[in-house]
Amino acid sequence: MCLGIPGRIIKIDDNAKKLATADVSGVRRQVNVACIVDADHPLEACVGDWVLIHVGFAMSRIDEAEAAETLRILTELGEAQQELDAMRRSAAK
């Protein structure tokens, strides 16, 4: 119940009730999108959004740039380690 699952909004079903259909790994399920709609991001703009769904409610839009940034930090960490390892190996020779 507390574990969210990512899904993608594919169509708006009911403007007044803020209901939309989400695709979650091939399963389609109606979700409430009231929590991801505001003046800057109207209902129509939600189609195509990746969202995190909790108990039938889209509770957050997943920020693609932030996701990429987190992964970039980890990739760089790996590259720095490999660089250091290579340096150590060459120093040991």
Place this chain on the structure above:
Amino acid sequence: MKYLDEFRDCAKAEFLLKEIEGLTASLSIPDDRPLQFMEVCGGHTHSIFRYGVEGMLPHGIELVHGPGCPVCVLPMGRVDDCVAIAEQTGVIFATFGDAMRVPGSRKSLMQAKADGADVRMVYSPMDALKLARANPGREVVFFGLGFETTMPSTALTILDAETEGIENFSVFCNHITIVPTIKAILDSPDLRLDGFIGPGHVSMVIGTAPYAFIARHYRKPMVIAGFEPLDILQSIWMLLRQIKEGRIEIENQYARVVLNAGNAPALNAVSKVYELREFFEWRGLGSIEHSGVRLREAYARFDAERKFAIPNVRIADPNACQCGEVLKGVIKPHQCKVFGSACTPETPLGALMVSSEGACAAYYQYGRIKRHEAAE
């Protein structure tokens, strides 16, 4: 699956573990006093066990599994209240599946259903409202359960019921709040923690500001974390870096989901529908001030507590249960007297054995006991 697989990448996990090992070694941590980080949220406990995160960490770092499983902290008396409502004539009692097997003093909701009560498992409060629409002659009661993560969904469903003028729908509100609970843990005299892995999905709703006191007054660092293995490892690495650099801050590892300001529409719905209770009773932790919410007067007609006669009797936890000590990190699950003997996932005595997010059920299911037995 997108946004899951990338955060389960083994190569990146290895980089992180190497950094964690290096930092841990550089901190010269005494053998008898490892660093203890508490994951507050049951979702993290679940991930930590599912992916074996604890077993990957170097000696010197211990994870303490906190109170963040709303099913696990449900006191027995509240389950009795649920059963009492469910057994009333004409009632359909709708609940998340997680709550079905939590033991009450007489019976669980599962047993009440077997005895003839109309108890239905639902995935969403919206499904409960659907039941009310489809059964106008019946009273549908939804068991509102969870921290701030699920609190807005119940509030929005009540607001929908109001808009539609649905009269036969109500909520038995047992929603709880995380911040007073963290504070109660920090005030506990037998507690010794070095930092927190912060609850990602609660924070998605409330934002990062409510945790400021943890760093400011209690001088403990926190990193708000996502739920994939890389998220958790990265958060542990960030905590170690804070300790190494002498910083004490609230940091956000889960920025792809958690905004510092939280979720405004969700918070609006929450403050419109609920007010704080003076006290709320937790299994294992006792009564904690301002740790639960109830419906405001304006929504009284959707409040099952006002609509139905509820016993509201306080039932003490079973004597043998040490759920409270486990919740506070004083003992490990397998050190409890009844772990794996009188208390198993099939016949749980304590709530920590009931839900898959409970520390004891996770220990039992993923065989963590073996490693600890071997170590002792």
